[in-house]
Each structure stands twice: as structure tokens, then as C-alpha cells.
Amino acid sequence: MGGHRKAKADTEESVYMNVIPMVDIMFLLLLFFMLTADFGARELEAVELAAGRTIREDKQEEAKGRMNLNVYHTPTKMESGAVTCGDFDAMRPCREDSHWNIAIRGKRYGSKQLETWAKDEAYKQKKKDGKSEKEALDPLTTTELRVMIRADLRAPFRFIQEVQEALAQAGIYKLEYGAAEPKKT
Amino acid sequence: MAGGGGGESNADNPLPLNVVPLIDVIFCLLLFFMCSFHFKQLEGKMEAWLPTDKGMNNNAKPQSDNLTEIRIVLQYDKGEGRVKRLFGRSEYADDEELGKLMKRQFDSNKANSGKEAPVIIQPEADVSWESVVRVMDIARLYELPKMEFSLAKTDFVIPDK
Numbered sequence: 001m002g003g004h005r006k007a008k009a010d011t012e013e014s015v016y017m018n019v020i021p022m023v024d025i026m027f028l029l030l031l032f033f034m035l036t037a038d039f040g041a042r043e044l045e046a047v048e049l050a051a052g053r054t055i056r057e058d059k060q061e062e063a064k065g066r067m068n069l070n071v072y073h074t075p076t077k078m079e080s081g082a083v084t085c086g087d088f089d090a091m092r093p094c095r096e097d098s099h100w101n102i103a104i105r106g107k108r109y110g111s112k113q114l115e116t117w118a119k120d121e122a123y124k125q126k127k128k129d130g131k132s133e134k135e136a137l138d139p140l141t142t143t144e145l146r147v148m149i150r151a152d153l154r155a156p157f158r159f160i161q162e163v164q165e166a167l168a169q170a171g172i173y174k175l176e177y178g179a180a181e182p183k184k185t
Numbered sequence: 186m187a188g189g190g191g192g193e194s195n196a197d198n199p200l201p202l203n204v205v206p207l208i209d210v211i212f213c214l215l216l217f218f219m220c221s222f223h224f225k226q227l228e229g230k231m232e233a234w235l236p237t238d239k240g241m242n243n244n245a246k247p248q249s250d251n252l253t254e255i256r257i258v259l260q261y262d263k264g265e266g267r268v269k270r271l272f273g274r275s276e277y278a279d280d281e282e283l284g285k286l287m288k289r290q291f292d293s294n295k296a297n298s299g300k301e302a303p304v305i306i307q308p309e310a311d312v313s314w315e316s317v318v319r320v321m322d323i324a325r326l327y328e329l330p331k332m333e334f335s336l337a338k339t340d341f342v343i344p345d346k
Contacts, residue, residue, distance in 0.1 A: 052322040153313065
């Protein structure tokens with residue numbers, strides 16, 4: 001009887017699952033997904049960029065010191081603050097001004113606020129570059145500050161124009177426009 | 186890497202590590218990262234500096250029929266619901282045709298005056314950004330080095346947030 005019980009226990013042990021390889025692989029997968037998770041891109045709003053065959057890769061070191069400005073549509077199909085926009089959802093240009101936003105680091109801006117922001121940023125950069133107070137306040141004294149405009153492809157041009165005007169008036173002339181690699185079909 | 190005696194008997198290891206909660210947690214984390222993972226479309230950029238010497242030019246030149254200027258006018262036709270691309274008075278819907286024409290004009294200007302004429306993009310306010318980027322893309326594809334935007338004065342104001 002006792003011998004029978006011992007034989008049963010041995011059998012149970014011999015089929016014990018070896019979880020070590022599984023844990024190893026899971027750790028590797030976990031490491032991969034954790035490292036590739038892009039939490040650093042929060043200042044970039046979700047926009048569908050226009051495709052360009054001639055785009056230049058946006059290298060990480062080039063993005064340093066650059067401001068990102070987003071022109072994006074208010075998210076659709078959400079419970080709070082939702083707007084239903086047939087054109088936007090159907091990938092057609094949406095010309096309803098109230099649906100569009102200009103945001104920098106998650107904060108939305110109107111025309112006047114944008115002008116103030118551009119002037120402040122240009123002033124700070126000019127002071128950093130060693131310009132005098134008079135030069136720093138002069139919009140015709142340009143600054144090397146670069147601004148990337150990331151606009152949704154369905155955005156009306158007047159929003160981008162508004163941004164360009166605000167930046168030009170502050171002496172910021174180095175503009176970059178976000179574009180995406182064309183989708184492979 | 187993963188320690189613990191999965192295959193060892195309890196007799197050999199008096200303090201066996203219970204890996205079940207560990208695996209549970211790792212599975213949850215793995216699931217989260219797998220779900221949030223997405224292959225991003227490669228993003229890049231196009232540069233177009235604003236003029237540095239003139240500031241904002243409020244006296245925008247009216248469109249000229251002079252074809253020595255490489256001015257692409259983008260007009261939104263409400264009736265047809267599409268954007269028209271005009272070079273001079275003619276419309277060019279085909280990218281290749283427009284690109285070749287712009288390049289020919291650029292080369293001709295350079296041969297005559299020795300100067301590199303910029304491509305002036307003049308979009309109407311209602312034109313979608315995609316149409317503008319497409320013209321910029323064509324200009325770069327045909328190696329036209331300079332691009333400018335012609336901005337008309339507008340009363341458009343975005344209300345403050």
C-alpha cells in the first residue's frame with residue numbers, strides 16, 4: 001500500500017512543468033516591450049501627418065531644443081468633449097474651425113496666446129544667445145529657435161498660416177513641417 | 186535568468202519559490218505592453234525657412250501671369266469640393282506634370298539670371314494641409330531648393346482657450 005503511494009508521488013514529480021524557460025522568455029518579451037514603449041512622445045498629439053516621399057528622417061539629436069507645435073482635430077467618438085465629424089472620420093478635410101486646436105506640450109492656444117508664446121520663446125532664446133535687451137525684443141532680430149509644425153493632413157491651411165504668422169512676428173523663421181513616410185500598399 | 190526551482194523537488198529545496206504570482210504579474214505586464222505597442226509610421230520632416238530679412242510682408246503681390254515666377258496657387262473649389270493647383274492660369278492635377286514644369290521653369294530662370302528662384306506656394310485659407318505638403322513634396326522631388334509661402338492678410342482668429 002505504502003509502496004504504491006510512493007510510486008504515485010514519483011510519477012507526479014516527473015511531470016512537473018519546468019517554468020524556467022517560459023519565465024526567461026517572458027522576461028525578454030517584457031523587456032522588449034518596456035523598452036520600445038514610447039512614453040517620451042507625450043508632447044506629440046495624435047495627428048495623421050501628410051505623406052511625403054522626400055521627407056528627411058527626424059533624428060533624435062536634431063529634435064533637441066526644438067519646440068513641437070501640433071495642429072490637431074478634437075478627438076471624435078469620445079464621451080466627453082466629443083464632436084462628431086463625418087468629414088474627419090471619413091478622411092476628408094474638415095473645415096469646421098471649432099473642431100481644430102493648436103497645442104504645445106498638451107496646452108491649447110488661441111491666436112493671441114500663440115503670439116505671446118512665440119514672443120516669449122523667441123525672447124528667451126535671444127537672451128540665451130547673448131542678444132541685448134533691445135535685440136531680444138525686436139521681432140526683426142531673428143532667433144535660431146526651431147519649431148516643428150505637426151499638422152493633421154485634414155487641417156485647413158488657415159490654422160498653419162496663423163502659426164506661421166505668429167512665429168514670423170516673433171522672429172522665429174526656422175520652421176520644420178512634420179510629414180510621414182507614405183504608407184506601403 | 187529566472188531563478189527558482191521549478192523542476193526541483195521540495196525535498197531538495199526546503200524553500201521553494203512560488204513562481205505562480207510572478208508569472209501572473211509578468212503576464213499582466215506583458216499583455217499591457219503588447220496591447221499598447223504599435224508600429225509607428227516613420228515620421229520625418231520638411232524644412233522651409235520663413236524669410237529673415239523682410240518680416241511679415243503685408244503687401245502680398247497679386248498673382249502674376251509672368252511664368253518666370255514659380256508660384257503655385259492652391260484654390261479650394263467649393264462647388265467641386267476639391268483643391269485646384271494653378272501654375273500661371275493653368276490647372277495641373279498631375280504631380281509629375283507639375284513637377285516637370287516647375288523644374289523647367291527653375292532651370293530656365295537659372296540659365297537666364299543665374300539665380301535660383303524659389304517655389305512660392307500660395308494656398309487659400311480653406312485648402313487642406315495635405316495639398317500644401319504635396320506641392321512641397323513635388324518641389325523637393327524635383328530638387329527645387331527654395332520654398333516660400335505667400336500669405337495673404339486674413340481676419341481669421343482662433344479664440345483663446
